[in-house]
Amino acid sequence: MNYKTHQERQAAFEKARSKNIVDVAQELDMNLVKNGRTYTWDLHDSLVIDPNKNIFYWNSQQFGGGVVKLVQTIKACDYKTALSYLAQSDVKAFEAVPEKRQQFEYHLKEHHTIILATKYLKEERGLSDDTVAFFHEKGVLAEASYTTDYEHQKGEPVVVFKSIDNNQVIKGFSAQGVWRNQTYGKREHLKRNQGDGLTGMMVKIGKPPTMVTATKDKPLTVVAFEAPIDLMSYYELFHHKLTDVILVAMNGLKVGVISKLVANELNSEVKEELKVKALGMIDQRENLAERLKIVLAVDNDEAGKAFKDSLDFESISVISHLPKQIPGQNKTDWNDMLRHIKVPQSDRFQSRLTSARQKTQGTTEVITDKHLQR
Structure with a gap:
């Protein structure tokens, strides 16, 4: 055809x-x-x-x-x-049944300190004090108690990654438990997401242009991740090279999160139901499309690659910046890469013996970031 x-x-x-x-x-x-x-x-x-x-x-x-x-x-x-x-198929078009969403309200009881959150992010995720402090100061990271049993008033401490819009309104959050618990299965930690599903944890580095002020030579650059911890890991690896960009966590592979973010940078007064279609409309207007650059810093696996292939844009620049695949793994995310680089070569063998969950091996590599260079 x-x-x-x-x-x-x-x-x-x-x-x-x-x-x-x-x-x-x-x-x-x-x-x-x-x-x-x-x-x-x-x-x-x-x-x-x-x-x-x-x-x-x-x-x-x-x-x-x-x-x-x-x-x-x-x-x-x-x-x-x-x-x-x-x-040539006679199959009818899909008719979406709109979900009835209740207005999101942020109800977590935040702790006065982030001691437990910092301990988890440093010891289990390999993030530095400086990185944790940076995101805490940005207001998108907190520590709170998450209720897991309302009947018996039981809960546990969690790291909270807040999804905040340009008006500083909390639209949702991701919660990551800091305690290990076998009842949570393979991941061993509580994980919960709440909110509108289309606003992810977002951090602006430097002074990125809006879609209105962006130009072909200095486009609005959006770097998208599957999860907040991947975003933080990427920041730690490349913060010295990141200038005037927006980092956003999609909490999965959701093009709607990117689309809504870009729509808000173009005109926040656009109707909510149209924001998820913004990228398609921008792609049809070359004078707008040339002002936008999307970097997909998603997991290095089949799903991440398929997501890139699904973004069939003619004019919008979409490139992938995937972590290098760690030998012996069929999936590598940016936190895997950060921890892989930070574990000294001499400690690798001992690490594998003492932790069945640690799969890093091979030689460390210096990551070069040609994708963020303009």
Whole structure:
């Protein structure tokens, strides 16, 4: 299927990805098993389809995506073939059912100090005192008590990563437990997210331009991460090179977080429901698109790479800055890289013996950051 213009190609893509993913899966002869609000594939139950978000994720393979990616995966075909298949499909468009969200209220009882938070971030995450202090002074990091059992009034201390908008309103938070607890499974720590889901922890370094004041030579540069601790780790590694940029944690792989951030830098009065579509609209206006640069500092794994591929923009500059893969691992995030670099070579063998969770090995490498150079 040939398209003469980018607009035609984009229209075809939008029409294809708007197809209902459950109906497409059934058309592909996938036998789905309903499991609560999601579906799993009977042949591979780690492939989960979320009908509310119209996406799938294959946990065992560590990748996922929308309708187009599902067709590519099941039919083992390329992108163009998948688009052609969907263009000829009679499957109806996906109709999202808006979620009823309650107004978020920040209710955590913050501690007067961040002693426990600092201890956790230093000893288990390898972050420095200076890095922890920097984010605390920015107002996005705190220590608080998180209630885990309201009936018996039980809770535990957590590190709080706040999602604050340009008006200094807290729109949500991520909580990371500092105590180990086997009841939390493999991660061993409590993890909770609350808020609007589209505002992540954000920190401005230097004096980044807005979308109004940005130029082609000095664009608004947004560096996006999957998690707050990855953001902090990246800052520690590259703070001497970071000038006039915005760092944001997506709490996953959510292009809507980036889109809303950029929309607020362009015009905060835009309706909330339009902010998640801002990147698509900006991409169609070259005079705006050339003022924006997105750096995806996500995990080095299949899901992170698939996320980059899913951002099919014609004019907006989108580049990846992934951590180098640590030998012996199939996934490396920026905190893995920070700890890998900080562990002295002579201590590596002993570290592996004393902690089954420590997987770093090999030689340390100096990371060069060509992506942030203008």
